[in-house]
Amino acid sequence: MDLSPAALADPIDALRHLRADFPILNEAVHGKPLVFLDSAASAQKPIQVIDAMSRTMRTQYANVHRGLHWMSERTTDACEAVRDQVAGLIGAPSREEIVFTRNSTEAINLVAHSFGSLIRPGQAVVISEMEHHANLVPWQMLRDRAGIELRVAPITDAGELELEALERLLSDGKVALVAVTHMSNVLGTVTPARRIADMAHAAGARVLFDGSQMVVHRRVDVREIGADFYVFTGHKLYGPTGIGVLWGRRELLEAMPPFLGGGDMISTVRFEGSTWANVPHKFEAGTPAIIETIGLGAAISYIESIGFDAIAAHEAALTDHALRRLAEVPGLRVIGAPADRGGVISFTMDDVHPHDIATLLDRNGIAIRAGHHCAEPLMRRLGVSATARASFGLYTTREEVDTLAATLEQIRSLFV
């Protein structure tokens, strides 16, 4: 924890100097300075990430597949070093448990296919009412393909998982996997991962956490929370698009059949049959996202140089401030009130349509998201067709939040 007087005084301001690392924050939109409050959809990239990627392409690039030459070896080293970084980031016991994917979506699909092929008809997968489509549709598809059951754990009106209900869903011992979010991209809810994992394990189930939002904001330790699988996506973590991560316990990864077939995931290939490489390579077919892997490594270095203590403190203080300021906007209703929450706030405002809110904010340079946020069933549960959503990154300032609140007030005054 940064104990300097400034940081102690104001954790929001403590990260202000980092804005200089994000060139895009100097852009103007519709003639107004960009206020980017859509980081939960995808975060902006610091110059450290941009430079790492362009340096790779300018000075040290080749395919990593078994090249015996210098450029290939150095590029392989650079990519494999990122596996160590990722293992360190989430407290994975072994670098070999880190599988690179395109994004969270592919990581979950990988588990749904490969671990899913080990789930027998009659068994069940449990998800929750507040899942992103990425942690919902793959399980639906598995259900329809494999004849398993899909159970949905309800949430409270505050937007928290109903743990007793989850317990009941687990009680018949038929559940093979609980797949839930570690932090909701709509409500900001942080789920009690350790308790969920304990409940799942007690019922003989494995547990997957969708950490897409969580890893951005807090230090995650997959061992501490008792996860069996953990997924996240690089572009929300200030890294490039095209790169994501699946972590899985080694014994599970080893028991699972491969997902995609091709180069690099094999040991030997004969027409009659092939044998697979060891984990994690078994799950990484074809030329990986080399440049993006290196970019992800730079993002992790960047974040770790700041430290999760400072990042979490910034986010907590900023979110508190935002909730307070938004409560002052007449007619504004924040959706959900989870006790433990991250820097994502969904809201509606009287009967002003969220799309009108988003466009009017955009005309003032403020980028937020409006819609169902890839969580249609959650919208139905909440009784809304869409929400507006502001979400924060480490570069978000108090003034930006204030600008949001003030502009929302003006927007509302247009409509009444």
Place this chain on the structure above:
Amino acid sequence: MDLSPAALADPIDALRHLRADFPILNEAVHGKPLVFLDSAASAQKPIQVIDAMSRTMRTQYANVHRGLHWMSERTTDACEAVRDQVAGLIGAPSREEIVFTRNSTEAINLVAHSFGSLIRPGQAVVISEMEHHANLVPWQMLRDRAGIELRVAPITDAGELELEALERLLSDGKVALVAVTHMSNVLGTVTPARRIADMAHAAGARVLFDGSQMVVHRRVDVREIGADFYVFTGHKLYGPTGIGVLWGRRELLEAMPPFLGGGDMISTVRFEGSTWANVPHKFEAGTPAIIETIGLGAAISYIESIGFDAIAAHEAALTDHALRRLAEVPGLRVIGAPADRGGVISFTMDDVHPHDIATLLDRNGIAIRAGHHCAEPLMRRLGVSATARASFGLYTTREEVDTLAATLEQIRSLFV
């Protein structure tokens, strides 16, 4: 075609000025200037691609998913414009037939899963003896999953497809798909795509071409060659890693179930069941490789600004020169002698192990590949355990080829 005197006089030299666009070519390896002859594994990136990616991250980036704000709309525009570019590149009738994937490998796996699920037990898929593992393992996995038959079309000693044998494999009318390379990554063989497609269609089969190597070197027109599916990978086309392309005829794509589930590939989501977006989005789950898509667009613009006439002429002349020069190296044996070939040359040299060749070349700054080139069954067919392979890009010069040949002579003299 560039009709300037210089180009007519020497198509190899006609592209020499483009080397300035590739910063990495100024690097030294083991104290020697880099001679990069491993472009078939992955090509180097021109500054135009590097700049397009870093400009995106510096000035115009947001997630493309349904964002209503300026950054998101502009980023969406930039990505969708690349769909048009790709359609133009390969002569696709419609931009909506262009599906973005991670690479060729994922594109083929997508077809093997989605089109594959429409193939019935008792039906067959035909591949060839010279496929890359990417166009082999997914079909093996489909065979083992779905109980279909996998047939292998043989090649001649020269390294060409045996068309009569292919005809026989098709004759019982059970073949649902012929999946073959458009250009071999080991032998350089360019396959007679139109004839293969006609044969396949006459037998009621569909045809997929693996264009990973081909699109780099010659203009491809999917309609002219009668393809039903065509795949390629961005990183070999001077573009970034993490982005590839599947083209498929619309009626096929529409008939196929989705592959990965998640955000952006859906129309509506309910727990009971979901409906899918229209093609191509049905096949693009989750946050796409946004920055890489834009990079691929820059690569296509770059290539088209040079023109395939000049690129193909450079490559043909350079390959001729290389075959001539390599023939002068004592003990060197070029593998395969296809009539129609591209700039990929595999060879062995007496009993000097290909790995020793590669390392000794590397110590002289020359990057080639040695091994089975992700084509183990082809190695068995050729009766070798590994080959050395030199492959050319648009930046490759006559002098580089000469340096290769001269260094090979010296290596051989070490061993005799």
Place this chain on the structure above:
Amino acid sequence: MEQDTLYQRQVIDRARAPAHAGSLDGATHTGEGTNPMCGDRVRVGLSLTKGGTVTAVRHETRGCAICIASADMMAGLAEGRSALELGALSRQFGEMLRTGEGAEQVGELGVFAPLHQHRSRIRCATLPWTALVEALDGSKDR
């Protein structure tokens, strides 16, 4: 925030208190437009003379302010025009939304010109016209 050039008083007032909302008793033609992306929906009912002139239009719109205002202005403009004229107007309107130019040729609808800077919202303004064109084509009635 200054007076917004897109969300002008005119637009917001029409959205809050549309003059032509509701269902049309005895409509000869009806049409519907939906935007699955945001769940917006416009239903249009109209009466058409034998000669092809629109005599009355009503719309039932669930959507954002842009969509409701656009539907209501459309309804007002449609009365007294022929199907042919309205087809042309619909095309002109679409063209203006795409380019931001030609506001003077589409009457009251010119207020939506700034929407060309918000590409993903254009469909909100054109959705009523999808419904109207469907109604005029009579596809639902045959």
Place this chain on the structure above:
Amino acid sequence: MEQDTLYQRQVIDRARAPAHAGSLDGATHTGEGTNPMCGDRVRVGLSLTKGGTVTAVRHETRGCAICIASADMMAGLAEGRSALELGALSRQFGEMLRTGEGAEQVGELGVFAPLHQHRSRIRCATLPWTALVEALDGSKDR
């Protein structure tokens, strides 16, 4: 090309005409190392005294020059040494290949020091030692 510091005469000659190649009649221990990546394979046979001293070593190696030369030098060095000494030497050799340093401590094997610049080839040089250590552990014999 100047005299190459990795592919020295010594290495190439040993690879072309290894002194200790072949199978060992009456070997008390055997071991094997394979590299599935490139198909290289080393088989080692050796005789060990009760006291744990290696008296004879032979290797059958299919592989590149680095692998054959390394196997042959290993066989030469092994004779007369104890299992303990060879274990230590194997570790020192591995360490030198990783760092490029300590060539003076591994005798003839010091010629492979430049291999530390060619990480993907290091396994070629250590494969014979994998086979030797397996033989010494006697795992195949019990």
